[in-house]
Amino acid sequence: MDQSKQVTSISFFRYPKNRRWWAFNQMQLAQKALQQTEGTLFGKLMGTGGGFGFSLKPDFRTYALLTVWKNASYAAHYYTSELFKRFDRQAESQTTHWMACVQSHGSWGGKNPFTASAEYKQGPLMVITRARVRWQKIPEFLLQVPDASRSAEKAKGLIYTKGIGEWPAIEQATFSIWSSEAEMRTYAYRTAHQQIIRRVKKERWYKEELFARFVPIEDPF
Numbered sequence: 001m002d003q004s005k006q007v008t009s010i011s012f013f014r015y016p017k018n019r020r021w022w023a024f025n026q027m028q029l030a031q032k033a034l035q036q037t038e039g040t041l042f043g044k045l046m047g048t049g050g051g052f053g054f055s056l057k058p059d060f061r062t063y064a065l066l067t068v069w070k071n072a073s074y075a076a077h078y079y080t081s082e083l084f085k086r087f088d089r090q091a092e093s094q095t096t097h098w099m100a101c102v103q104s105h106g107s108w109g110g111k112n113p114f115t116a117s118a119e120y121k122q123g124p125l126m127v128i129t130r131a132r133v134r135w136q137k138i139p140e141f142l143l144q145v146p147d148a149s150r151s152a153e154k155a156k157g158l159i160y161t162k163g164i165g166e167w168p169a170i171e172q173a174t175f176s177i178w179s180s181e182a183e184m185r186t187y188a189y190r191t192a193h194q195q196i197i198r199r200v201k202k203e204r205w206y207k208e209e210l211f212a213r214f215v216p217i218e219d220p221f
Contacts, residue, residue, distance in 0.1 A: 005117035006041070007075040008099050008214060010128075010175055011065045011084070012048070012162065013091040020060045022090060027063070027166075030086060034067075037083045039074020042113035043067045046173070049163030063087075064164040064175070066128075068113050097177075099126050099214035106130075106210030114212045124159065125181045126214040130173035131206045152176075157183025181213075 015023045027045050034043040044066045050059035065087065069075035075098070078084055088094055100118035108130055152161060157179035165172040178184040 004071050006101065006115045007069045007072050007117075007217070008101060008114065009065075009067050009069065009075060009078060009096055010099075011067075011087075011094055011096040012062055013065065013087045014062050014093045015090060016092045019090045019092075023063050023087075024060065026087070030083070033083045033086060034065075037067075037081055039070045039077070041068045041070055042108075044166065046164045046166055049165070062162075064162070066164070096219075097126065097175075098217045098219055100217050102213045102215055104210065104212035106212075107208055108210045110208075112210065114214075118215050118217075120181055120213065120215050123180065124216055125178045125184055126216060127176045127178065127184060128173060128210070128212045128214070130171075130210045132171050132208040133205060134207045135170075152187070155183075155187040158187070177216075 013023070024047075027047065030045055034040065034045060037043070044064075046064045046066065048059045048062045048064055050057040065083075067078070069078075078096075101114040101116050102118055102120045102125075103116055104112055104114035106112060114128075152158065159177040159179060161174060161176040163172065163174050176184075178187075
């Protein structure tokens with residue numbers, strides 16, 4: 001890919017039992033290091049869900065670090081950055097996915113952090129969905145979670161999915177990897193999931209939302 005274009009990474013750090021409280025506190029304490037990492041345009045350190053895909057049950061073992069880099073040159077220093085080393089030293093394992101945005105609409109914290117820098121042709125597709133639920137709609141939203149999870153479990157072509165978020169039941173996101181765009185679209189627009197989305201739109205459950213698609217790229221090194 002073009003080395004001057006935006007790159008996005010998402011890392012999942014898994015911690016042993018005696019490091020989980022430390023990891024939980026980092027969602028506040030590590031913000032300064034995140035903001036000071038050179039070349040970072042956007043960054044979020046988030047908790048994850050313990051069930052399949054989106055889940056209200058937290059996974060206190062696993063935390064996600066989402067970062068948008070100005071270009072591949074800055075992203076190439078990720079593994080040697082103080083930000084990464086802070087988490088990696090304490091974790092028992094970590095997995096990082098590198099990707100380039102194909103399309104993004106909506107906002108996260110008042111802005112869209114992802115700029116399209118690639119074109120999807122074929123093969124795997126990565127997706128990030130994020131929403132901030134209106135306070136008065138939280139009870140209805142929570143009632144839909146089991147149906148949404150069951151729908152995702154049956155989705156053809158879904159390789160991996162993990163719920164990520166900043167605040168339980170209020171600010172939620174999901175990261176997923178699909179075998180192809182066609183299979184992702186079938187799930188999104190032709191299954192029970194579409195019925196949930198229609199109700200969400202009609203009744204205006206979300207104060208803010210974002211949907212972004214990405215293609216996987218190799219480590220930018």
